[in-house]
Amino acid sequence: MTDLRGALRATRRRLEEAGVPSPRVDAELLLGAAVGLSRTRLYAEPQRVLSAEEARRLDSLVTRRASREPLAYVLGEWGFRGLTLKIDARVLVPRPETECVVDRCLALLRALPRPDVLDLGTGSGAIALAIASEHPGAQVVAVDSERGALALARENAAAAGLLDRISLVRGDLGRAAPGARFDLVVSNPPYVRPGELGSLEPEVRDWEPKIALVGDGLHRLVGETASALLRPGGSIVLEVGDDQAPGVAAVLTELGFAGGRISADLGGRDRIVEAQWLT
Ligand SMILES: C[S@@+](CC[C@H](N)C(=O)[O-])C[C@H]1O[C@@H](n2cnc3c(N)ncnc32)[C@H](O)[C@@H]1O
Incomplete structure (x- = not known):
């Protein structure tokens, strides 16, 4: 069982090892997407335990990002000025x-x-x-x-x-x-x-x-x-x-x-x- 703090640390380490240029921010965004929380909410509930489904979702997102797929493609959306655009390959x-x-x-x-x-x-x-x-x-x-x-x-x-x-x-x-x-x-x-x-x-x-x-x-x-x-x-x-x-x-x-x-x-x-x- 992993809590949000542990999941964040492990995700950041995987992304660092893969050479991702901004591992901390990417880890926050991927974990947030996997559990349905904003980046700031992640830090408000560090001991919240991930469900098995959330852990599976996180692993799939991190595997994609660690292969250097662009963060925007992995998240499926990206901010541009005031808009949130759907983005893919x-x-x-x-x-x-x-x-x-x-x-x-x-x-x-x-x-x-x-x-x-x-x-x-x-x-x-x-x-x-x-x-x-x-x-x-x-x-x-x-x-x-x-x-x-x-x-x-x-x-x-x-x-x-x-x-x-x-x-x-x-x-x-x-x-x-x-x-x-x-x-x-x-x-x-x-x-x-x-x-x-x-x-x-x-x-x-x-x-x-x-x-x-x-x-x-x-x-x-x-x-x-x-x-x-x-x-x-x-x-x-x-x-x-x-x-x-x-x-x-x-x-x-x-x-x-x-x-x-x-x-x-x-x-x-x-x-x-x-x-x-x-x-
Ligand atoms: C650098 S992207 C810009 C996309 C978007 N305008 C942006 O700024 O994020 C260039 C776009 O031009 C399109 N494109 C490339 N060659 C083209 C052509 N000969 N005629 C029309 N569109 C073309 C590509 O499909 C791509 O969507």
Whole structure:
């Protein structure tokens, strides 16, 4: 028989031995999920004994995490800004830097009461749903090439009560939706160069969909698409890799965008490039 304190200690040790980068927090979240308690409640009842079913559930979750499956996939959900999104192996786990992308989008949309927004490569729907939930007038078209990602994004939109302001469309980053015009095009396209994949953490390298990670030159493709779809004065906002911001800003200038601006994420890394389409 194991109590919560003992289970927490043993879980943390298993995760440490597996090389998991944040074993303490992960142990708290996995134990909390197994027994149905919040992280803080775990510490309020340290001597509560786990039932056999809870112990089995915990073992199954920890085994998955110890194989370096991303925590978000093991938990089945992940926080993104104010939303709790369902997340699984069909989609990229939404990242903190992408929350900063949404900040820039909302700043650019602030003066527009009913903006039309296009999210290219929506995955779980993180960016599209955050914009729709934080800008009450925004209408968002969310595009992805993958059926699985779109199905999950639809579930997330329904759970957030946002299906009336989100259109989910199967399509390609490089192909324009005929007739539609937008005030903002946002994208976090795949931008890990093929040769860099091997150097990434196992959680990313071995588990997240390659179609969501690996890409070269897709910022240009998104820029070309946006140039055909933006209204005059509209904006493009792109998430970029660590060393890519100056190059992507130059590409946007070359495509005819103006007012290029590079912003940092909360860690101070230049990860967001934006510009305006004036004509
Ligand atoms: C880096 S993930 C971003 C997911 C989500 N927007 C986020 O920020 O968490 C890129 C997404 O683009 C999609 N994608 C990759 N290539 C694509 C293409 N050629 N056309 C449309 N979507 C594509 C992938 O399926 C994936 O969902």
